[in-house]
Amino acid sequence: MSTVLRPSWHFTTADRWLNDPNGLVFHDGTYHLFFQSNPFGPEWGEMSWGHATSTDLVHWTDLGTAIPALPDEMVFSGSAVVDTDDTAGFGAGAMVAVYTSAYRSPSPRAGVQAQSLAVSNDEGLTWRRYEGNPVLDVGASDFRDPYVFWHEDHWVMVVAESVDHRLSLYTSRDLRSWAFSSTVGPAWTTEALWECPALLTVPTADGDRAWVLLLSVNPGGPTGGSASQYVLGxxxxxxFVPDGDESPRWLDYGHDYYAAVAWGGVPDGRALTIAWADSWQYARDLPSAPWRGAMSLVRQLDVVTGTDGVRRLRQRPVLGGHEGGGPAVTHLRLPCGHGTSASVRLLDDRDQQTVVLTVDGDAGTLSLDRSGCGEMPPAATAVAATAPLPASEExxxxxxxxxxxxxxxxADGTITFCERLxxxxxxxxxxxxxxxxRR
Structure with a gap:
């Protein structure tokens, strides 16, 4: 079988498994990307935190394993913060990772998921586990993916109670002692696992900021597989109180956009996210070369109000001023009013691999069909990814x-697709x- 092309701007590891992004933090001019990784090869297992850095969010340096799995503990998803004021006592400016300890035999806590800390005092290059771990343990088996940020005078943790379709919020003054605050849910999608929440503010068109809750569900996405959602509130x-009776909207309508979380500490107020550009329905079966798994492009978020008066999240790719020096970037304007249609084909030089983007003005839909670009694994849903279009002529x-x-x-970044090929x-x-x- 021919080798699947490795992307250049979508981060991949050299030779090992990669899934959810973790610990996104900006510090001293550098963007840090931690992520779920198996240090030993391209299969899921021995979950540890990998580490990569960038200064432009386009080109990444892979720094290998940051927080390795132990015989009795795998290191599941979480977040990282820079403790500028030394609230935790690890030193001013310490980088603190808050992650899920997935305990396994021979641990006496085997089967339990709890929240733990790791600390770095050298810009994330080396890490030590906090001797008081875990810092939050409720004895649950599906209690994971803490997202931590500073709000006014305290730390906030949003953590998923995955099988109960609920998010719990906790607060702390020191990152070590946590008090329960409130819950979100159960609501919305209750047939799927809830994972990888994030709570952040994003800019609005009027110069204000709006709160956005991100949540990933598996399965149950717009194509049937894993996917990410958002809700304003x-x-x-x-x-956190959602706006009115609003249900979450899809963050992305493609097959491959999961575990989207946001960077902390971005100095200019931008809201920046990244996601795993894969699906749990077939990621383990995609050909490796010898890497397996990729990240999405970094996206910059804000909230816009449509002509229908509805507020929506807008996402724009961060290309870092490098457009034209890497992947192919195409800008188009296509008709989408009643009685119009357009079809755009992406092809290789031999017309043997094709991806088709279709605008159907009568149906009011935009669809992306990857079925002509290689045979996906049997577990992959075969449907084209489809999104509803706003009322417009173009x-x-x-x-x-x-x-x-x-x-x-x-549609001004209010509709996105991410697809692995x-x-x-x-x-x-x-x-x-x-x-x-058509007349």
Missing amino acids: DFDGYT IDVTIIVDGSVVEVFA LATSPLSRVEVREVSR
């Missing part, structure tokens, strides 16, 4: 093709095959 430091579309990943940003040759051509007006 209000947060007073202790309780739609803007940006398509980014990077090796075996394609991302689409449409089995591309073995570059999709270097873009053809607008048909634009018609």
Whole structure:
């Protein structure tokens, strides 16, 4: 079998498994990306935190394993903060990782998931576990993925009670002692696991900021597999209240966008996220070369209000001023009003691999079909990814093709697709095959 193309701007490891992003933090001019990784190869297992850094959010340096699994503990997802004021007593400016200890035999806590700390005093290069771990243990088997941030005068942790379809919020003054505050849910999607929450503020068009809760569910996404959602609301430091009776919207309509979380400590107020560009339905079965798993592009978020008066999250790719020096980036405007349609094909030089983007004005949909670009594993859902379009006569579309990943940003960034491909040759051509007006 031919080798699947490795992307260049979507972060991959050299030779090991990668899944959820963890510990996103900006410090002293450097963006830190930690992530779930198996140090020993391209299969899921021995979950540890890998580490990569960047100064432009496009080019990444892989620093290997940061927090390794132990015989009695795997290191599941979490977050990281810079404790500037030394609230925890580990030293001013210490980088503190808050992660889920997934205990296993021979631990007496085997089967329990609890929240623990690891500390770095050298910019994340070396780590030591806190001797008082775990710092939050309720004796549960599905209690994971803490997202921690500073709010006014205390730390806040949002953590998933995965099988109970609930998020719990805790507060702390020192990162070591945590008090229960409130819950979100159970509500919304109750047939799926809840994982990898994040709670952050994002800019709005009027210069204010809005609270956004991110949540990943598995399965039950728009294509049937794992996916990420968002809901707007209000947060007073202790309780998050969704806007009205609003249900979450999909953060991405593609097959491959999961565990989206946000960077902390970004000095200019930007809201920046990244996700795992894969699906739990088939990630273990994708060909490796010898890497397996990729991250999405970094996205910058804000909230916009549509002509229908509805507030939505807008996502724009962070290209770092490098457009034209890497993956193929195509900007289009396509008709989407009633009686119109458009079809855009992404092809390799031999017309043997094809991805098709279709605008259907009558149905009011935008669809991305990857079925012509290699045969996905049997567990992969075969449906094309489809999103509803806003009422308009024209739609803007940006398509980014990077090796075996394609991302689409449409309708001013309020609709996105992220798709893994089995591309073995570059999709270097873009053809607008048909634009018609039906009478």
